[in-house]
Amino acid sequence: MKKQEATVREVALDTLLKIEQQQAYSNLLLNDMIKSSKLAKVDVPLLTEIVYGTIQRQASLDFVLKHFSKKPLDKLQDWVLVLLRLSVYQLLHLDRVPDHAILNEAVTIANKRGHKGISGMVNGILRNVLRQGAPSFDSIKEPIERLAVKGSHPQWFVNRLVDQYGFDEAEKIVFANLEHPVSSIRVNEFKSDKDTIKEMLLEEGVEVEESPFMPHALRVTRGAVQHTDAFKEGYVSIQDEGSMLVALALDPKPGERILDACAAPGGKSMHIAELMQNEGQLISGDIHKHKVELLEAQQKRLGLSIIEGVAQDARKLDEASEPFDRVLVDAPCSGLGVLQRKPDIKWKKKESDISRLQEIQADILDAVWKTLKPGGRLIYSTCTIDKNENDHQITSFLSKHSDASRDTSLTAVLPKAYHSAIGEDGSMVQLLPGQFGTDGFFITSIKKAETIEEVAE
Numbered sequence: 001m002k003k004q005e006a007t008v009r010e011v012a013l014d015t016l017l018k019i020e021q022q023q024a025y026s027n028l029l030l031n032d033m034i035k036s037s038k039l040a041k042v043d044v045p046l047l048t049e050i051v052y053g054t055i056q057r058q059a060s061l062d063f064v065l066k067h068f069s070k071k072p073l074d075k076l077q078d079w080v081l082v083l084l085r086l087s088v089y090q091l092l093h094l095d096r097v098p099d100h101a102i103l104n105e106a107v108t109i110a111n112k113r114g115h116k117g118i119s120g121m122v123n124g125i126l127r128n129v130l131r132q133g134a135p136s137f138d139s140i141k142e143p144i145e146r147l148a149v150k151g152s153h154p155q156w157f158v159n160r161l162v163d164q165y166g167f168d169e170a171e172k173i174v175f176a177n178l179e180h181p182v183s184s185i186r187v188n189e190f191k192s193d194k195d196t197i198k199e200m201l202l203e204e205g206v207e208v209e210e211s212p213f214m215p216h217a218l219r220v221t222r223g224a225v226q227h228t229d230a231f232k233e234g235y236v237s238i239q240d241e242g243s244m245l246v247a248l249a250l251d252p253k254p255g256e257r258i259l260d261a262c263a264a265p266g267g268k269s270m271h272i273a274e275l276m277q278n279e280g281q282l283i284s285g286d287i288h289k290h291k292v293e294l295l296e297a298q299q300k301r302l303g304l305s306i307i308e309g310v311a312q313d314a315r316k317l318d319e320a321s322e323p324f325d326r327v328l329v330d331a332p333c334s335g336l337g338v339l340q341r342k343p344d345i346k347w348k349k350k351e352s353d354i355s356r357l358q359e360i361q362a363d364i365l366d367a368v369w370k371t372l373k374p375g376g377r378l379i380y381s382t383c384t385i386d387k388n389e390n391d392h393q394i395t396s397f398l399s400k401h402s403d404a405s406r407d408t409s410l411t412a413v414l415p416k417a418y419h420s421a422i423g424e425d426g427s428m429v430q431l432l433p434g435q436f437g438t439d440g441f442f443i444t445s446i447k448k449a450e451t452i453e454e455v456a457e
């Protein structure tokens with residue numbers, strides 16, 4: 001038992017180091033490490049908790065470590081700093097592991113990888129954290145800086161949140177981002193009904209409950225869906241409930257011709273095709289060819305056939321010979337709404353990335369607009385909460401296109417539970433982390449004028 005736990009922490013240490021050094025995505029790297037380390041299945045939840053928790057709380061853990069370390073943190077070797085972070089994370093935020101086990105194993109790892117001096121220092125710092133507890137964040141006098149450190153977010157991002165949402169809302173968002181994400185699945189109603197699918201999952205050891213908000217979703221309370229036959233045979237897909245709202249906002253109908261301009265890996269395309277009852281035509285484009293290939297595997301798994309994956313740059317689209325009834329732009333964005341699920345994003349993204357992405361989003365919107373038929377609807381969505389990529393992007397788009405106007409019908413197509421998140425004019429939704437158990441998502445609907453007279457109005 002003890003040996004296994006030591007292994008978990010060593011794998012956690014190596015995973016965290018690789019994420020930092022290779023700038024790799026935490027979810028992909030963690031999966032690789034689980035496979036290559038041959039950890040026992042029972043250890044995977046603890047490994048996942050330590051890796052994600054340590055990344056999530058990095059700034060507040062460093063605040064604690066700075067208080068107790070005689071050396072400045074940037075003078076420590078990378079592996080020593082990461083070992084200290086993951087150990088302090090466990091001491092302060094995990095109840096299920098005894099303190100002495102955390103301390104002993106940190107010292108054992110330090111001994112194995114370093115020398116007596118290092119293990120002595122690790123021992124000393126961790127013992128002091130245990131004895132004295134974390135120092136108070138109140139020593140940071142400036143409120144935004146205190147929020148950034150206590151809530152463990154980069155200062156530039158907290159500054160933006162406070163500017164855009166005010167201090168109180170920013171505080172709620174920051175602390176909501178530290179919560180564990182809800183694990184939701186979308187039932188494939190094209191294939192079966194929810195109750196039957198629930199039974200199928202239960203028989204395979206996966207426990208689920210109804211989502212309080214999203215009629216098409218179930219929430220997983222126990223078990224791993226991706227290993228079940230129900231998943232492999234296409235009865236369910238793993239998808240955030242905020243992401244499910246996007247296809248509902250598009251409101252696709254069987255028989256229509258639809259463009260999903262930024263489609264890979266394909267969660268929303270699959271949902272759209274299910275809602276179309278696999279009748280009509282769905283062109284799912286993405287700039288990356290290797291990502292487009294992922295769409296075909298998903299389509300096959302779900303028993304769908306109307307999706308045509310196309311490798312194309314949406315910025316280069318021109319008037320279509322056969323224009324689309326509806327277009328979805330699920331734009332490349334900063335991802336600052338999905339920090340519960342992917343905490344490494346907050347440390348990897350830079351503020352300058354936002355303006356670069358804004359330009360790409362604007363170019364995509366301008367180009368796809370030409371492919372939409374008069375009277376058609378465009379849905380623009382992102383998984384960020386930054387207003388420059390969302391509301392401001394749309395205001396700028398509308399100012400450039402006289403035949404574009406806000407489509408105010410979202411209340412008619414979205415489930416009632418979300419109506420409080422729809423803006424006053426009924427054309428925009430901003431979901432914030434912590435409100436509905438979803439990622440942070442932005443969705444807006446834009447209508448193309450039917451006639452020249454309508455444009456002039």
Ligand SMILES: C[S@@+](CC[C@H](N)C(=O)[O-])C[C@H]1O[C@@H](n2cnc3c(N)ncnc32)[C@H](O)[C@@H]1O
Pocket residue numbers: 261262263264265266267268269285286287288291312313314315330331332333360364
């Ligand atoms: C937010 S993701 C889309 C997620 C997808 N809609 C889903 O539900 O699975 C944005 C996608 O846009 C793609 N992308 C980025 N720039 C693009 C461009 N200029 N044209 C088309 N796709 C682009 C990225 O490769 C990425 O797959």
